[in-house]
Structure formats: C-alpha cells, structure tokens
Amino acid sequence: xxxxxxxxTSCRNFRTVxxxxxxxxxxxxxxVACENKDGVIFYNPMNxxxxxxxxxxxxxxxxxSTDGSGSIRVDSRSSRTLDLFETGDIxxxxxxxxxxxxxKAQGLNGQVFLELRCTFADGEETFKHGLDDPLTGTREWNxxxxxxxxxxxxxxTNIKLSVVVDALGTFWIDxxxxxxxx
Numbered sequence: 001x002x003x004x005x006x007x008x009t010s011c012r013n014f015r016t017v018x019x020x021x022x023x024x025x026x027x028x029x030x031x032v033a034c035e036n037k038d039g040v041i042f043y044n045p046m047n048x049x050x051x052x053x054x055x056x057x058x059x060x061x062x063x064x065s066t067d068g069s070g071s072i073r074v075d076s077r078s079s080r081t082l083d084l085f086e087t088g089d090i091x092x093x094x095x096x097x098x099x100x101x102x103x104k105a106q107g108l109n110g111q112v113f114l115e116l117r118c119t120f121a122d123g124e125e126t127f128k129h130g131l132d133d134p135l136t137g138t139r140e141w142n143x144x145x146x147x148x149x150x151x152x153x154x155x156x157t158n159i160k161l162s163v164v165v166d167a168l169g170t171f172w173i174d175x176x177x178x179x180x181x182x
Contacts, residue, residue: 041097042087042161042178046072053083053160064172066102066141071174076108079166081115084176087159094152095180098145099130099161102174105139110167112136114146116178118156129164135171 044051047070049058061073074082099116111134117127130146150156161176 039179039181040177041090041092041180042085042176044085044176045069046174046176051085053085054081058082061172064104066174071102071104071172073170073172074163074165075170076112076165076168078168079110082163082165083160084163084173085161087178089157090159091155092180093150093155095150095182097148097150097159098179098181099147099177100143100145100179101161101163101176102141103135103139103144103163104141104172104174105135105137106170107138108136108167108169108171110136110165110169112163112165112167112171114144115160115162115164116146116148117160117162118148118150118154119158119160120154121157136167141172141174 045067047065048060049072052058052072057075057077059073059075060070062070064073065071097116097118099114101114103112105112113134114130115127116130117125119125126148128146128148130144133142133144135142135144159178161178163173165171
C-alpha cells in the first residue's frame with residue numbers, strides 16, 4: 001500500500017494539532033474552573049504565574065510557601081487591585097461562594113485584603129471585601145476568606161478573584177481557592 005504525499009502531510013498536520021491541543025489541556029487543567037465533590041470550583045497552588053490576570057510586579061518565590069511548592073510574591077509600591085483569576089461563565093446559583101487564599105506579610109504599611117466580584121448577564125455586579133481581618137504589618141501565613149451569598153436565579157457570568165492592595169511593602173499569596181457551600 002502506498003501513502004500519497006497529501007496523506008502524509010494531512011497525517012503530520014493532524015499529529016501537530018493533536019500535540020498542541022494535548023499540551024494546552026495539560027497546562028490549563030490546574031486553572032480550569034470545575035467543581036469537585038468537596039465543593040471546590042477553582043484551585044491554584046500559586047507556584048507559577050500562569051493564568052494570573054494582572055502579572056506585573058508579581059514574582060515566584062520558591063522559598064516562601066505554605067506547602068513547599070512556591071508562592072507569589074508582590075512588592076507593593078502603590079495602592080491597586082491585583083486581579084488574579086476569572087472563572088468565566090459557570091452554572092452556579094442559590095449558594096454561598098467562598099474565596100480563600102493564604103497570605104503572609106512583611107513590613108506592610110497599610111492593608112491588603114481579598115475581593116470577590118460576581119458579574120451578571122445584565123451587567124450588574126456585586127462584590128465583597130474581606131475586611132474582617134486584613135493583612136497588615138508583618139504576619140506569618142494565615143488564611144483569608146470572603147463570601148458572597150447568591151440567591152436563586154442569581155447566576156454570575158463571571159467570577160473574579162482579586163487582592164486589594166492599599167499598602168506599601170511585601171506580601172505573598174498561596175493556595176487560591178473558590179468553593180461553594182449549600
């Protein structure tokens with residue numbers, strides 16, 4: 001049986017596309033929003049900067065981490081909102097969304113806290129700041145948490161996980177999670 005030049009080219013093109021799709025899936029899987037049995041919708045161990053929306057002035061720090069795999073270090077020189085991740089449209093309503101992250105601070109002059117923002121199809125937004133225990137001064141690793149309760153038929157078209165920085169100094173982010181309860 002003889003394989004034509006056209007068939008060989010088609011086969012080579014198919015293998016190239018298949019390889020690219022496989023690599024894309026391999027690197028994207030840790031960032032995919034999908035719910036597991038524990039109610040976790042999204043998790044990122046923060047051991048690289050892949051997928052972070054606002055990547056300027058953020059660095060990988062392999063020496064500071066809650067789990068030994070690295071974290072993201074932020075050297076803050078001004079106030080800003082650091083957008084980390086978006087989920088896109090997921091079918092979730094009538095539940096409590098919980099955004100958690102492990103944070104650590106060194107010499108923060110001001111405060112740093114989590115922001116959970118939901119955008120809806122009509123363009124309306126709702127957000128919540130984690131102001132119960134903002135990160136200030138110098139602190140070891142602690143878990144920060146913020147929640148939003150979604151009513152029935154409130155189905156966000158996008159959920160954004162951010163950190164509000166109203167401080168100068170250095171802080172670290174590790175183990176970003178979004179989960180649901182109820």
